Amino acid sequence: MRDTTDKEPLLQIRGISKAFGSVMAVDNIDLDIREGEVFSLLGGSGSGKSTLLRMLAGFETPTSGQILLDGKDLADLPPHKRPVNMMFQSYALFPHMTVEKNVAYGLVEDRIPKSEIRDRVSEILDTVQMSEFAKRKPDQLSGGQRQRVALARSLVKMPRLLLLDEPLGALDKRLRESTQFELQRIQEKIGITFIIVTHDQEEAMSLSDRLAVMNQGRLMQIGSPTDVYENPHSRFVADFLGSCNVLDAEVTGESGSETRLRLLASGAETVLPYALDHPAGDKIQLVLRPEKLIVARREIDPGSSGTILKAEIAEIGYLGHRSILHLQMDDGTLFHAHEVSLNRRNRSPLQAGDKVNVTWDGSDVAVVSA
């Protein structure tokens, strides 16, 4: 990952809101995007992520707030005058033009000399590996090829900012993975700042330097993928980025850099190896990712959490690279845990019905407010 923290923000979004009737699609958002960064807006449908993107492109007018690009307010610029390009979810390739004409469209509109247009178009088609299809019409291309043409068309003008609306959304799963790396390669080569809108958390995490989780028009959390995944500030973010086990707990005491908790479901004691700014008696929620749980049939050492819970395996979902364990805890709650398939011939794989011990490391627990 590149370090981009010391640069001036390229894009500054200041208190932006958009109301459709009485519905706030985007609700008072502040956000800085740094030059050269890949930033993802992650959210479900109706979270306002697309509206925010369309305001950046100029297709929607903000109800209030400011958008500054390189310090200049974009408010009065119509879409065709903004140094911003967009790659549409449907690709929006012009069906009556060849690939070449599609890619050249933006340069022709800018009255660039013909010879320069030819050079730039062939160079960008080369970058996205579509040179041999230059004379084809969009309806003669596969989904993946159309996606590349759409990318080329939005990149060829060298915008200050490229907006990508669900760039991989229309591709099938296998193509999506290879295209993801392809997109990263191209971004690194060209160095244009990307803002990606997506509902797919894997896409957002693997592509971006930073991401923001959106819900109901608000930014729930902004940070690097690791930061947001490992330290969710809210139950919503924790749930949205992958699955998680949520445990209700009560703070029972603090000693130095440790916090002692009591799990409400089982009454078991557990320890966090860091201090919380919650006084004793406060109810909080602990978030435990399924892959952080240690599950075994034999007796195990409790991790730094000092907690061992008893469970029975209710069900096992085998996915090849890992298995998902559904654990019926003795306290009545349900847990999910992941077991990675490390060895091809596991001598004693866990089976449904097995009685197991469950523990975790205290430092793997994230705390969200109840």
Added chain:
Amino acid sequence: MQRNLFLKTCFFLGVAFLYIPILVLITFSFNASDKVNVWAGFSLRWYRSLLDDPQILEAAQNSFVIAIVSATLATVLAMIASVVIVRFGPFRGRTLFTGMMSAPLIMPEVITGISLLLLFVAMQQLIGWPANRGFTTVVLAHATFCTAFAAVVLQARLRSLDSSLEEAAADLGSTPLRAFFKVTLPMMGPAMTSAWLLSFTLSLDDLVIASFTTGPNSTTLPMLIFSKVRLGVSPDVNALATLIIVGIGFAVTLSVAAARGPRENQE
């Protein structure tokens, strides 16, 4: 099996009901006899007499020129109206405008004709234009009611056209007007052809509105046929009608093909 037979019978009766009169007309246009309803052998004499009749040729020419000009006017106006209705978002009076656009579809032709006649007479008295009724007034009248029909076709197509194409054009630096001419219009081509042919056929076909709004020296083909029939049916009208049926059939086929063309290309 029995149900199948019943369906087939219904189908053939229906088709017969619709097309036997036309077949009779076409058949008798090749009749050698002077009497309309007595078959006396095959002949092309009525087609020949048609070509020798300067009145008919003039009326045919009038009809064609009027149809071409008014169809063109109607298509352009309908295109502008459709863009306003479909793409300009909600504005004050949009529902009213949409309704008024399609009102001529259900308006009785007699009323359209009379109201246009009154308008032209009033305009002539007030501003002296149009000086007399004839070619210009018929074209204006036909363009008016054809616009409503053309707008139906064009609105439907424009609605199904992905608006992100126009947004993409704007995003890549096109002003709204350039985006319209470079992206929207080429994609609307087949629908516009279809709308034009529909308007052309409607104009060629119209008797009522033309009768109200025309003047001397601008008799259209349907008007001529109607006046001929009133003096007693003469067999050359059969020949003329046959030619019109063939012509309109051709135009309708073209129009259907134009409307279907782009969808087949997409697959």
